[in-house]
Amino acid sequence: MSSDLTPSDSAATGDGPSAELAHGGVRDDRLARPEYSGPGALPLAAIDHTPRRSDLYPKAARRVERQITLMFLLSMLMAVLFVIGYVAIDVGAEIYIPVLGTVGYQNLVLGVTFGLGVFLIGAGAIQWAKKLMPDVEVVQDRHRLQSDPAETVKAHDQYERGKEESGFAAYRIMRRTLIGALALFPIPLVVLVRDMWVNDDPALAGMSPAEILSETAWTGGLRIVIDGSLAPLRPEDIPVGGLVSGLPENIMEIQEETHTLNERGKSAIILVRMDPGDIRAQQGADWDYQGILAYSKICTHVGCPIALYEHRTHHLLCPCHQSTFDLADAGNVIFGPAARRMPQLPITVDEEGFLVAASDFAEPVGASFWERG
Amino acid sequence: MGLVLLLLALGVVGGVYGVATTTPSSADAALVGDQTQIEEGRRLYLEGCSSCHGLNAEGAASGPTLIGVGAASVHFQVATGRMPLAAPGAQAPVKKDIYSSEEVLAMAAYIASLAPGPAIPTAEQIDYTDADVAEGGVLFRINCAQCHQAAGQGGALTQGKYAPSLMEASPQEIYEAMLTGPQNMPIFNDKTLPTEEKQAVIAYIMELQEAPSPGGLSLGRLGPVVEGLFLWTAVFAALIGAAVWIGIRAR
Numbered sequence: 001m002s003s004d005l006t007p008s009d010s011a012a013t014g015d016g017p018s019a020e021l022a023h024g025g026v027r028d029d030r031l032a033r034p035e036y037s038g039p040g041a042l043p044l045a046a047i048d049h050t051p052r053r054s055d056l057y058p059k060a061a062r063r064v065e066r067q068i069t070l071m072f073l074l075s076m077l078m079a080v081l082f083v084i085g086y087v088a089i090d091v092g093a094e095i096y097i098p099v100l101g102t103v104g105y106q107n108l109v110l111g112v113t114f115g116l117g118v119f120l121i122g123a124g125a126i127q128w129a130k131k132l133m134p135d136v137e138v139v140q141d142r143h144r145l146q147s148d149p150a151e152t153v154k155a156h157d158q159y160e161r162g163k164e165e166s167g168f169a170a171y172r173i174m175r176r177t178l179i180g181a182l183a184l185f186p187i188p189l190v191v192l193v194r195d196m197w198v199n200d201d202p203a204l205a206g207m208s209p210a211e212i213l214s215e216t217a218w219t220g221g222l223r224i225v226i227d228g229s230l231a232p233l234r235p236e237d238i239p240v241g242g243l244v245s246g247l248p249e250n251i252m253e254i255q256e257e258t259h260t261l262n263e264r265g266k267s268a269i270i271l272v273r274m275d276p277g278d279i280r281a282q283q284g285a286d287w288d289y290q291g292i293l294a295y296s297k298i299c300t301h302v303g304c305p306i307a308l309y310e311h312r313t314h315h316l317l318c319p320c321h322q323s324t325f326d327l328a329d330a331g332n333v334i335f336g337p338a339a340r341r342m343p344q345l346p347i348t349v350d351e352e353g354f355l356v357a358a359s360d361f362a363e364p365v366g367a368s369f370w371e372r373g
Numbered sequence: 374m375g376l377v378l379l380l381l382a383l384g385v386v387g388g389v390y391g392v393a394t395t396t397p398s399s400a401d402a403a404l405v406g407d408q409t410q411i412e413e414g415r416r417l418y419l420e421g422c423s424s425c426h427g428l429n430a431e432g433a434a435s436g437p438t439l440i441g442v443g444a445a446s447v448h449f450q451v452a453t454g455r456m457p458l459a460a461p462g463a464q465a466p467v468k469k470d471i472y473s474s475e476e477v478l479a480m481a482a483y484i485a486s487l488a489p490g491p492a493i494p495t496a497e498q499i500d501y502t503d504a505d506v507a508e509g510g511v512l513f514r515i516n517c518a519q520c521h522q523a524a525g526q527g528g529a530l531t532q533g534k535y536a537p538s539l540m541e542a543s544p545q546e547i548y549e550a551m552l553t554g555p556q557n558m559p560i561f562n563d564k565t566l567p568t569e570e571k572q573a574v575i576a577y578i579m580e581l582q583e584a585p586s587p588g589g590l591s592l593g594r595l596g597p598v599v600e601g602l603f604l605w606t607a608v609f610a611a612l613i614g615a616a617v618w619i620g621i622r623a624r
Binding site for chain 2: 054107130135226241306311335
């Protein structure tokens with residue numbers, strides 16, 4: 001096929017059957033519906049074409065017409081049924097449908113009628129295009145993509161003139177310092193992005209993000225309270241095999257001060273109690289209290305909160321990515337993608353007999369970060 | 374005057390009778406455990422449980438000791454059909470229980486007579502009608518959701534173990550499970566999770582059980598992963614089917 005569509009070519013397409021034959025296309029004389037040959041008609045491609053039943057038999061074409069008309073009529077009916085369903089059916093009514101179960105009656109009717117209404121319009125349109133509109137391949141040539149050679153030369157000349165007049169090639173030092181300035185320009189943006197965290201807490205003033213990530217609200221003597229009731233705990237409250245989600249006693253004050261949940265995210269712990277004989281290792285000597293162990297609740301992989309504790313195996317499993325920690329063995333990773341053990345919080349009791357932290361965590365809690373090494 | 378006095382007297386007697394008959398619930402009565410009930414429980418224990426847990430419930434290689442596990446533990450394990458175990462495995466599954474409720478209570482009374490342990494919760498303890506469902510939701514997400522899934526559908530644990538779905542659990546079973554920590558579930562005793570909080574958790578689970586699904590096909594309420602899988606398989610298959618239909622040449 002020619003790449004150029006010249007005016008004389010397009011004029012030829014208007015000539016009807018003789019023009020198609022020039023391109024090698026085959027036109028069937030038996031067609032029930034003659035093909036369009038008025039102005040704008042395109043030449044047939046040189047591809048064999050088998051006529052459809054609806055092309056050959058007027059009866060078949062009328063059957064398809066009735067079929068499509070029925071689809072459009074049904075679509076109208078669906079629109080009416082939608083409005084009726086919307087008005088007539090009680091919002092709370094329920095209906096049992098096999099497979100779906102008990103569903104909202106109105107919900108179902110609105111969905112089915114609207115869905116079918118749209119679907120039938122689409123299906124009718126597709127059927128129309130497939131069965132009744134012409135399905136012969138035609139040729140429509142596109143224009144040349146390359147620029148005019150004269151335009152190309154002009155553009156090149158303008159580039160050369162700009163290079164010469166601006167002196168970009170002549171002033172070497174100026175050119176290089178411009179490149180240097182553009183290279184350094186993004187640095188302030190990088191610094192701003194690094195400092196995008198908001199440090200609202202005056203107690204954390206002047207600390208770097210890495211320092212803030214490395215310490216939590218826990219300090220020696222701070223009471224452990226139950227997450228939920230915020231009640232303090234005595235060792236005898238926790239049975240062997242028990243699990244308690246804990247927080248520092250001042251968590252609500254910190255949250256009110258900082259207006260963030262960051263501290264809750266960092267200082268959340270779980271307390272578990274096991275037979276002291278079951279404890280094979282801890283992260284520090286006597287960091288437990290009579291078999292009660294406190295571990296961070298934040299997974300060291302990507303920071304999901306975990307309290308999925310099996311009290312017979314002492315495994316702590318993270319539901320996000322199945323990292324498994326052995327709390328009887330210093331919180332070491334025994335399975336999964338976590339790269340670090342679960343940090344342990346040393347605990348003891350105060351003079352009133354309530355469980356308290358003995359100090360902060362000895363290592364950063366939660367997921368790894370850049371400066372942690 | 375005489376009639377009024379008579380009515381008053383009748384009212385007082387009726388009231389006292391009502392109080393006297395409702396306070397000790399059936400569960401309480403079972404706890405008391407008269408000697409014949411304990412004997413019956415021991416007989417059933419020797420028959421159905423002792424081969425694993427030992428002749429005196431002292432435990433053996435195949436089963437832990439039952440001394441001190443309490444009546445609540447026995448009721449939970451046996452009434453849900455978890456015990457007796459059909460076959461050794463990672464976890465005791467729920468199955469049809471083979472004992473009548475009297476037999477379960479008898480065994481519970483026998484085990485409770487060996488050593489003190491958590492008692493079967495009373496009807497009053499598991500009454501969640503006044504409980505705060507929203508608070509229950511908070512407590513459920515703190516303490517339960519990590520294993521039983523946010524909508525109580527259950528989930529996988531390590532090495533073949535699993536946290537069961539809570540969709541069929543009764544208030545009593547839920548209370549007993551929190552109290553006794555069956556299998557690998559940690560214990561939530563009345564100190565760390567007081568009775569009112571347990572009732573709130575039960576109320577929340579009951580709310581989950583009754584939650585309607587107006588759209589149908591809740592896909593186990595397992596959340597975006599399952600919904601995405603359904604979309605990428607069933608819905609995309611339907612869309613590909615439609616695209617193929619559009620593309621087929623008409624005859």
